[in-house]
Amino acid sequence: MEMHIALVPGDGIGPDIVREAVRVLDRIAEIHGHSISYREVDAGGISIDRYKVPLTEDALQTAAESDAVLLGAVGGPKWDHVLGNLRPEKALLGLRSGLGLFCNLRPAVIYPELAAASPLKPSVIAAGVDLLVVRELTGGIYFGEKGRNDDGTSAYDVMRYSKDEIARIARKAFEAARLRKRHVTVVDKANVLETSRLWRETVSEVAAEYGDVSLDFMYVDNASMQLVRNPGHFDVLLTENMFGDILSDEASMITGSIGMLASASLRNDSFGMYEPIHGSAPDIAGMDVANPIATILSAAMMLRYSFSLEKEARAIEDAVASALSDGVRTKDIAADGEEWIGTAACGSEILRRLG
Ligand code: IPM
Ligand code: MG
Numbered sequence: 001m002e003m004h005i006a007l008v009p010g011d012g013i014g015p016d017i018v019r020e021a022v023r024v025l026d027r028i029a030e031i032h033g034h035s036i037s038y039r040e041v042d043a044g045g046i047s048i049d050r051y052k053v054p055l056t057e058d059a060l061q062t063a064a065e066s067d068a069v070l071l072g073a074v075g076g077p078k079w080d081h082v083l084g085n086l087r088p089e090k091a092l093l094g095l096r097s098g099l100g101l102f103c104n105l106r107p108a109v110i111y112p113e114l115a116a117a118s119p120l121k122p123s124v125i126a127a128g129v130d131l132l133v134v135r136e137l138t139g140g141i142y143f144g145e146k147g148r149n150d151d152g153t154s155a156y157d158v159m160r161y162s163k164d165e166i167a168r169i170a171r172k173a174f175e176a177a178r179l180r181k182r183h184v185t186v187v188d189k190a191n192v193l194e195t196s197r198l199w200r201e202t203v204s205e206v207a208a209e210y211g212d213v214s215l216d217f218m219y220v221d222n223a224s225m226q227l228v229r230n231p232g233h234f235d236v237l238l239t240e241n242m243f244g245d246i247l248s249d250e251a252s253m254i255t256g257s258i259g260m261l262a263s264a265s266l267r268n269d270s271f272g273m274y275e276p277i278h279g280s281a282p283d284i285a286g287m288d289v290a291n292p293i294a295t296i297l298s299a300a301m302m303l304r305y306s307f308s309l310e311k312e313a314r315a316i317e318d319a320v321a322s323a324l325s326d327g328v329r330t331k332d333i334a335a336d337g338e339e340w341i342g343t344a345a346c347g348s349e350i351l352r353r354l355g
Contacts, residue, residue, distance in 0.1 A: 014072025
């Protein structure tokens with residue numbers, strides 16, 4: 001198979017970790033007889049430095065012309081003073097909306113070897129944590145009308161959803177649930193928000209097509225509590241853009257493995273953008289300390305979702321699992337006193353296990 005991939009290393013540790021994922025992809029291609037071409041795209045702070053904007057039209061177009069995008073991370077304190085529309089984060093939002101990536105999958109799993117890193121009590125995670133946040137990514141308050149009144153003393157951000165936007169992400173959640181434990185929890189604030197009431201109504205209608213998947217609804221305040229009280233309750237959490245932003249940080253933290261978690265942003269065809277859940281960690285950029293595993297696992301998700309290369313995706317995931325069980329640790333996942341290795345060495349350990 002021929003794959004055309006846009007690489008968006010971005011800022012901070014982005015280039016360090018994307019480099020390792022590329023080594024893994026190249027090795028997989030070599031073993032399984034595929035060919036991969038890459039085009040590098042600037043986005044985020046690096047683009048602000050070079051072109052004065054977080055995302056150029058050219059960058060968006062290069063990404064759009066590829067089969068899939070692999071992204072490192074964007075942002076950092078260097079650009080903290082930059083205002084609203086020109087912030088590095090705007091590059092992410094521009095890629096998501098410009099590429100129509102309405103469906104964000106954020107799995108959160110506890111790796112048994114790393115369970116001690118979870119901040120939750122062993123009794124709370126005894127049954128394991130394996131959940132998937134399905135976050136709506138191109139609508140809601142992130143993209144609604146926003147502004148200030150004339151004298152700047154009041155401001156507004158509008159949250160709006162259409163039934164079509166809700167139905168298409170709901171279908172994605174039910175499809176994902178069919179490959180898991182067949183349980184969808186819709187997280188909303190239907191006791192207060194009209195958009196949430198439309199979500200409940202619409203998801204219930206879509207649910208009729210998925211009689212084999214169970215469905216429940218939870219208010220977002222309660223859900224944030226249940227995530228730390230009884231994370232085992234959850235299989236697929238389906239939610240709107242901002243709630244999904246907040247809950248996916250919470251979900252990833254309870255696993256204690258934030259350096260390990262991958263994500264996919266998808267639409268209805270095979271195109272997708274793949275990135276680690278963690279940020280750009282500018283304090284350790286270029287120091288060969290960052291954990292490349294979340295990005296390597298994002299590359300595996302890319303092979304699975306954009307190229308239907310299940311066997312190859314599995315091979316990467318198995319190599320990561322075997323490295324972990326052999327005690328390979330980067331600094332962030334090493335227990336006190338445990339030996340750890342650098343970014344490139346971790347990449348090499350995984351490469352070695354690919355065959
Ligand atoms: C995320 C991030 C982004 C978001 C920011 C950087 C705009 O927090 O991907 O979760 O809020 O979506
Ligand atoms: Mg976030």
